[in-house]
Amino acid sequence: MLETENYWKHKINELSKLKKSSEKDDEDVRKWEKEILEPWNKKSNNNEEFSTTSDIDVKTSYSASDVIKKRDKSMPGEFPFTRGPYPNMYRGKKWTMRMFSGFGTPEDTNNRLKYLIKNGQTGLSIAFDMPTLYGYDADNDRSRGEVGKCGCNISSLKDMEILLKDIPLNQVSTSMTINAPASILTAMYASVASKNNIPLNELRGTVQTDILKEYIAQKEWAYPPKDHMRIVRDMMEYCTKEMPKWNYVSISGYHIREAGSNAAQELAFTLANGFTYLELGQKAGLKTEEFAPRLSFFFNCTMNFFEEIAKFRAARRIWATVLKEKYGVEKGPALALRFHTQTSGASLTWQQPMNNIVRTAIEALAGVLGGTQSLHTNSYDEAWALPTEQAVKVALRTQQIIAEETGVVQAVDPLGGSYYLEHLTNELEEKAYRYFEKIDSLGGVISAIEKGYLQKEIAETAYRSQLDIEKEKEVIVGVNKYTEEEEDKIEILKVDDEAQRIQVNRLKQLKNDRDNNKVRESLENLRKTYESNDKNCMNDTIKAVQAYATLQEIVDVGREVFGEWKEPQIF
Amino acid sequence: MERTANILKWEFTMSQKIRILVAKPGLDAHDRGVLVLCRAFRDAGMEVIYSGLLPTPEQVASIAIDEDVDAIALSLHNGAHLTAFPEVKKYLEEKGANEIAIIGGGIIPEEDKEELEKNGITGNFGPGTSMDTIIEHIKKVVKK
Numbered sequence: 001m002l003e004t005e006n007y008w009k010h011k012i013n014e015l016s017k018l019k020k021s022s023e024k025d026d027e028d029v030r031k032w033e034k035e036i037l038e039p040w041n042k043k044s045n046n047n048e049e050f051s052t053t054s055d056i057d058v059k060t061s062y063s064a065s066d067v068i069k070k071r072d073k074s075m076p077g078e079f080p081f082t083r084g085p086y087p088n089m090y091r092g093k094k095w096t097m098r099m100f101s102g103f104g105t106p107e108d109t110n111n112r113l114k115y116l117i118k119n120g121q122t123g124l125s126i127a128f129d130m131p132t133l134y135g136y137d138a139d140n141d142r143s144r145g146e147v148g149k150c151g152c153n154i155s156s157l158k159d160m161e162i163l164l165k166d167i168p169l170n171q172v173s174t175s176m177t178i179n180a181p182a183s184i185l186t187a188m189y190a191s192v193a194s195k196n197n198i199p200l201n202e203l204r205g206t207v208q209t210d211i212l213k214e215y216i217a218q219k220e221w222a223y224p225p226k227d228h229m230r231i232v233r234d235m236m237e238y239c240t241k242e243m244p245k246w247n248y249v250s251i252s253g254y255h256i257r258e259a260g261s262n263a264a265q266e267l268a269f270t271l272a273n274g275f276t277y278l279e280l281g282q283k284a285g286l287k288t289e290e291f292a293p294r295l296s297f298f299f300n301c302t303m304n305f306f307e308e309i310a311k312f313r314a315a316r317r318i319w320a321t322v323l324k325e326k327y328g329v330e331k332g333p334a335l336a337l338r339f340h341t342q343t344s345g346a347s348l349t350w351q352q353p354m355n356n357i358v359r360t361a362i363e364a365l366a367g368v369l370g371g372t373q374s375l376h377t378n379s380y381d382e383a384w385a386l387p388t389e390q391a392v393k394v395a396l397r398t399q400q401i402i403a404e405e406t407g408v409v410q411a412v413d414p415l416g417g418s419y420y421l422e423h424l425t426n427e428l429e430e431k432a433y434r435y436f437e438k439i440d441s442l443g444g445v446i447s448a449i450e451k452g453y454l455q456k457e458i459a460e461t462a463y464r465s466q467l468d469i470e471k472e473k474e475v476i477v478g479v480n481k482y483t484e485e486e487e488d489k490i491e492i493l494k495v496d497d498e499a500q501r502i503q504v505n506r507l508k509q510l511k512n513d514r515d516n517n518k519v520r521e522s523l524e525n526l527r528k529t530y531e532s533n534d535k536n537c538m539n540d541t542i543k544a545v546q547a548y549a550t551l552q553e554i555v556d557v558g559r560e561v562f563g564e565w566k567e568p569q570i571f
Numbered sequence: 572m573e574r575t576a577n578i579l580k581w582e583f584t585m586s587q588k589i590r591i592l593v594a595k596p597g598l599d600a601h602d603r604g605v606l607v608l609c610r611a612f613r614d615a616g617m618e619v620i621y622s623g624l625l626p627t628p629e630q631v632a633s634i635a636i637d638e639d640v641d642a643i644a645l646s647l648h649n650g651a652h653l654t655a656f657p658e659v660k661k662y663l664e665e666k667g668a669n670e671i672a673i674i675g676g677g678i679i680p681e682e683d684k685e686e687l688e689k690n691g692i693t694g695n696f697g698p699g700t701s702m703d704t705i706i707e708h709i710k711k712v713v714k715k
Contacts, residue, residue, distance in 0.1 A: 130649050131598060142627070143598070145654030146649055146654075149651060150649050150650060219600030219624055220600055260607070346603070349699055350697050350699050384680065385678070462606065462607050463607050470701055470702055479699040495650065570606070571606055571609045571621045
């Protein structure tokens with residue numbers, strides 16, 4: 001095995017050699033360029049240049065001479081899984097239609113979840129509000145005006161019991177978008193299951209837990225990176241043993257993209273995070289073949305259609321290749337990268353919102369052609385507010401139309417072999433290797449975060465893209481072209497402050513009813529565990545949750561032990 | 572003599588520059604927009620101070636006063652603008668800094684704009700607003 005930095009250099013060289021070796025003068029193409037294309041361009045006075053979001057130049061047309069001959073010729077379900085993690089893909093099982101939802105009180109969200117199940121949704125996905133994401137209770141000063149606004153509020157196990165009421169936890173798979181307090185929410189979910197006599201090893205679902213991308217992009221953390229990573233390690237250890245069907249980390253490019261990065265950056269930063277979690281598990285002494293299959297991914301899918309599809313294919317090829325060559329994983333499911341996709345929220349426009357239905361459909365199609373395992377489609381009203389039921393239904397129907405009317409699910413990786421797409425896949429792969437080399441030269445992902453490198457890269461790309469929009473080099477229909485004076489009016493969902501009142505009252509009641517000595521004792525035990533880095537904190541977290549310690553009471557213990565995190569200056 | 576003139580000239584230009592604080596006063600880290608605006612304001616010749624993430628409204632007001640800014644650009648994407656923006660204004664008034672202009676932006680429904688205007692928060696720009704529009708507005712309300 002090569003040293004890390006050398007390994008990336010080696011991969012870059014290998015790729016460029018492969019490229020060179022397959023470069024040949026294709027006479028027919030040359031002839032076409034000279035005799036047909038050039039005169040045509042001259043006549044129409046066309047010399048516009050094109051490139052993808054990742055600055056990959058796009059030629060007029062591609063041919064066999066653009067495809068690397070000795071590149072992998074794998075079939076779907078075969079190493080390095082470029083064409084898909086499974087041999088028959090959607091012919092065997094369609095992707096999971098997983099609509100992300102949550103707002104207001106746990107009762108509100110419980111109703112929405114049941115509505116989605118009734119309408120044919122096959123997996124649950126829960127959004128939490130800002131106080132929950134940051135680990136503040138509904139009655140905290142910082143939560144004022146924010147309870148239930150961006151998702152469901154969870155302040156204690158009591159709320160989780162209401163959220164999951166009448167949902168058969170041994171039959172559904174549940175995804176919870178929670179990061180900084182992921183260990184606590186996992187403990188709550190497991191506690192509800194235990195109360196309902198459902199064995200933990202039957203629980204299927206995903207908690208996001210990907211704290212690295214929080215520092216890079218979404219910026220919802222509670223402690224410094226190293227302390228959060230220790231808690232992730234504890235979850236890995238605990239879940240590998242007790243909840244083997246639970247995906248305890250969903251390595252997310254989604255937010256990295258939404259924060260303004262391009263496709264290559266999303267691809268590279270996300271996979272770099274993936275390698276970091278892999279190393280974390282290995283360092284903890286877990287067997288790679290046991291824990292690595294639980295590492296799953298979550299990507300964005302936005303408007304540059306072919307580049308997005310290429311991104312997914314490149315991701316699978318890189319993951320399998322690096323795991324095998326660099327981390328010594330010879331075979332098994334860990335090599336096949338599986339991912340969830342969400343269409344891009346940032347691509348939705350406030351202006352002429354009905355256009356967003358079309359955007360989402362195109363993005364969803366790219367996700368499917370890229371071979372996603374599950375998909376969330378955004379609703380047309382989400383540039384305005386959380387979606388209404390009507391808007392969510394259209395978004396879900398979009399997936400159903402793609403799955404059942406278009407026929408795109410019939411053949412696996414139907415675009416494989418396209419000269420252009422294969423070229424884009426190779427280009428993105430190379431760009432990713434260059435970023436891996438850069439990140440390692442800075443001392444790895446955590447060090448690159450502490451230096452602000454990844455954050456700055458994204459912010460610069462976002463700014464350049466905004467300048468392109470202002471100059472109308474990048475077109476957004478309804479925003480900088482085909483604009484209208486009068487804006488279309490749509491119905492939007494309003495979450496009032498009632499949720500806050502209800503949640504605050506419930507907390508008051510809870511603090512009266514529970515055994516406060518037991519709460520204090522459980523928090524004290526958790527503190528001691530937090531203080532010694534070698535101990536696993538999951539059992540103490542579960543005990544605190546079951547004593548009805550509140551979310552914030554638990555997170556505050558961590559804040560006291562680990563301290564808070566101040567982001568490096570990135571502007 | 573020439574040097575003094577240069578310094579005077581420099582001080583003159585300095586005072587012409589708009590000093591602006593950019594902040595998200597709440598539990599909201601959707602910072603793509605504000606980081607883009609920081610760069611745009613800088614490129615438009617303003618002196619930009621970025622609060623960093625997660626300040627409270629009170630902290631935003633304190634930074635604004637300490638840094639002696641002409642304006643504060645506030646952004647929220649989390650639905651808490653009706654609570655948080657007027658609070659910043661309230662703290663500024665309590666500390667006698669009425670002259671600092673507050674410009675709002677983010678995911679702000681049409682019907683909330685009037686309420687914010689009433690509280691002295693202007694602009695209240697939604698998604699898709701061009702950076703030029705925002706910069707022009709700031710120049711107008713700061714009147715330097």
